[in-house]
Amino acid sequence: MYEHEFHKRVRYAETDKMGYLYYGHYAKYYEIGRVEMLRSLDFTYREMEDELKVLMPVTSLKCRYVRPAYYDELLCIKTSLRELPGKFITFHVEIFNEKNKLVNGGTVRLCFVDSTSNKTVTAPAVLIQKLKPYFPDSETP
Amino acid sequence: MYEHEFHKRVRYAETDKMGYLYYGHYAKYYEIGRVEMLRSLDFTYREMEDELKVLMPVTSLKCRYVRPAYYDELLCIKTSLRELPGKFITFHVEIFNEKNKLVNGGTVRLCFVDSTSNKTVTAPAVLIQKLKPYFPDSETP
Amino acid sequence: MYEHEFHKRVRYAETDKMGYLYYGHYAKYYEIGRVEMLRSLDFTYREMEDELKVLMPVTSLKCRYVRPAYYDELLCIKTSLRELPGKFITFHVEIFNEKNKLVNGGTVRLCFVDSTSNKTVTAPAVLIQKLKPYFPDSETP
Amino acid sequence: MYEHEFHKRVRYAETDKMGYLYYGHYAKYYEIGRVEMLRSLDFTYREMEDELKVLMPVTSLKCRYVRPAYYDELLCIKTSLRELPGKFITFHVEIFNEKNKLVNGGTVRLCFVDSTSNKTVTAPAVLIQKLKPYFPDSETP
Numbered sequence: 001m002y003e004h005e006f007h008k009r010v011r012y013a014e015t016d017k018m019g020y021l022y023y024g025h026y027a028k029y030y031e032i033g034r035v036e037m038l039r040s041l042d043f044t045y046r047e048m049e050d051e052l053k054v055l056m057p058v059t060s061l062k063c064r065y066v067r068p069a070y071y072d073e074l075l076c077i078k079t080s081l082r083e084l085p086g087k088f089i090t091f092h093v094e095i096f097n098e099k100n101k102l103v104n105g106g107t108v109r110l111c112f113v114d115s116t117s118n119k120t121v122t123a124p125a126v127l128i129q130k131l132k133p134y135f136p137d138s139e140t141p
Numbered sequence: 142m143y144e145h146e147f148h149k150r151v152r153y154a155e156t157d158k159m160g161y162l163y164y165g166h167y168a169k170y171y172e173i174g175r176v177e178m179l180r181s182l183d184f185t186y187r188e189m190e191d192e193l194k195v196l197m198p199v200t201s202l203k204c205r206y207v208r209p210a211y212y213d214e215l216l217c218i219k220t221s222l223r224e225l226p227g228k229f230i231t232f233h234v235e236i237f238n239e240k241n242k243l244v245n246g247g248t249v250r251l252c253f254v255d256s257t258s259n260k261t262v263t264a265p266a267v268l269i270q271k272l273k274p275y276f277p278d279s280e281t282p
Numbered sequence: 283m284y285e286h287e288f289h290k291r292v293r294y295a296e297t298d299k300m301g302y303l304y305y306g307h308y309a310k311y312y313e314i315g316r317v318e319m320l321r322s323l324d325f326t327y328r329e330m331e332d333e334l335k336v337l338m339p340v341t342s343l344k345c346r347y348v349r350p351a352y353y354d355e356l357l358c359i360k361t362s363l364r365e366l367p368g369k370f371i372t373f374h375v376e377i378f379n380e381k382n383k384l385v386n387g388g389t390v391r392l393c394f395v396d397s398t399s400n401k402t403v404t405a406p407a408v409l410i411q412k413l414k415p416y417f418p419d420s421e422t423p
Numbered sequence: 424m425y426e427h428e429f430h431k432r433v434r435y436a437e438t439d440k441m442g443y444l445y446y447g448h449y450a451k452y453y454e455i456g457r458v459e460m461l462r463s464l465d466f467t468y469r470e471m472e473d474e475l476k477v478l479m480p481v482t483s484l485k486c487r488y489v490r491p492a493y494y495d496e497l498l499c500i501k502t503s504l505r506e507l508p509g510k511f512i513t514f515h516v517e518i519f520n521e522k523n524k525l526v527n528g529g530t531v532r533l534c535f536v537d538s539t540s541n542k543t544v545t546a547p548a549v550l551i552q553k554l555k556p557y558f559p560d561s562e563t564p
Binding site: 061 | 166
């Protein structure tokens with residue numbers, strides 16, 4: 001298992017007329033969580049796209065909205081991987097407010113696409129290598 | 142069952158660097174689908190908020206991303222209700238592209254909150270009345 | 283002079299905690315205005331990018347916020363061209379609410395870039411041709 | 424004069440199909456710049472709204488787009504006040520990329536509105552007090 005935390009503040013642009021963080025913006029918070037998790041492994045999504053020519057389109061998203069998040073709150077995005085990626089990679093996300101109360105929880109699953117052939121591929125070897133130390137009991141998929 | 146279709150074009154603002162409709166924007170398409178469905182019943186979300194003092198926060202969202210949607214495509218958002226709302230209301234959404242291929246499918250569940258007391262309530266009677274003709278076999282929840 | 287009107291409804295996703303259409307979303311309304319104006323001339327921005335390999339990055343934006351726009355209002359985006367495009371094209375935009383009161387006014391200027399060479403170019407000939415009947419006294423720039 | 428710098432990374436959600444930071448998102452960067460500038464003075468916009476009951480709607484925005492910003496770039500938002508606020512407050516913004524090249528420059532002007540009376544007011548005294556040390560030659564407006 002690999003886990004990472006990242007903090008992001010709720011901006012006015014993201015609020016709605018209820019005064020809540022609009023429900024559609026959580027997908028962006030999930031994006032930030034997983035990209036910063038990968039960066040913490042010294043693996044950037046930008047380099048994967050530019051150098052490995054691999055894209056990661058989202059294939060499914062699930063979100064539970066537990067309580068509202070409000071303007072200017074500094075939210076904690078907890079992102080975790082529970083298994084090594086293969087054809088897919090699934091990120092588990094929990095978002096907490098400043099009082100450490102759960103605001104939102106969910107999962108997002110992505111696949112890997114070779115941008116040259118436009119075909120799905122398995123996770124890049126370099127990503128597996130960086131993650132393997134955190135999954136000692138896993139066989140390479 | 143009550144079903145409604147609404148068309149919306151993919152805007153530049155909504156594309157991402159893959160050239161796809163960004164995955165986080167589908168929640169807004171779902172919002173548009175359900176609001177326009179309610180309007181087709183002569184029931185506006187705006188009036189519900191302003192006159193009945195009832196808000197509808199989202200409690201869960203599920204999305205499957207089947208194929209990409211591209212810039213300037215005129216998407217068809219099909220929204221359906223499969224049962225009368227009670228404490229919750231669940232909208233089923235399917236989004237099709239110009240070739241009538243499924244782009245995205247999912248569900249979004251919302252609850253009803255009295256904005257004066259800030260407590261959850263059941264669906265407003267006026268909404269049930271407008272929907273009832275489409276659910277002849279349902280008992281009032 | 284060429285003028286075009288297009289209607290767009292304010293969505294929940296676009297409101298902020300003041301209950302206003304967030305000030306940052308007007309740029310998207312301007313985009314919709316100019317793209318639909320071009321479509322009314324039977325010229326689509328999508329084809330220009332795909333077939334002529336010409337992009338139109340924005341070089342400047344000016345906005346005056348006259349009064350708030352509110353949730354669910356059906357706004358009228360009036361877009362006009364006051365001169366034939368050359369190296370640049372300048373769209374004048376006025377946005378009116380349902381009571382025909384001015385909400386927002388501004389201008390946006392874009393240039394033309396050949397996406398193959400990545401160099402700026404003048405407006406595509408086909409666009410000039412479509413616009414010329416509306417500018418009888420203009421010399422071709 | 425009071426100046427403040429804040430860093431923000433360009434997210435996938437904010438890119439468009441050209442691969443640029445979409446032109447409409449700069450307004451949000453401007454928002455982040457001014458809110459974080461106020462926070463650096465130990466003055467939060469949230470408290471102003473909640474405790475002083477003062478809102479700050481935007482009255483005008485000017486943006487020059489100098490060069491594109493790209494995905495994952497860590498942009499530096501430089502926000503400055505060149506005079507003490509009175510009925511209006513004008514923020515000057517410059518956004519630089521990782522190579523310290525100017526990406527975007529502009530100004531945004533806001534007014535102050537008492538949310539109880541819905542009337543415009545002058546800048547809150549507490550804000551003037553916090554800013555005054557940086558404007559030694561200014562008379563209180």
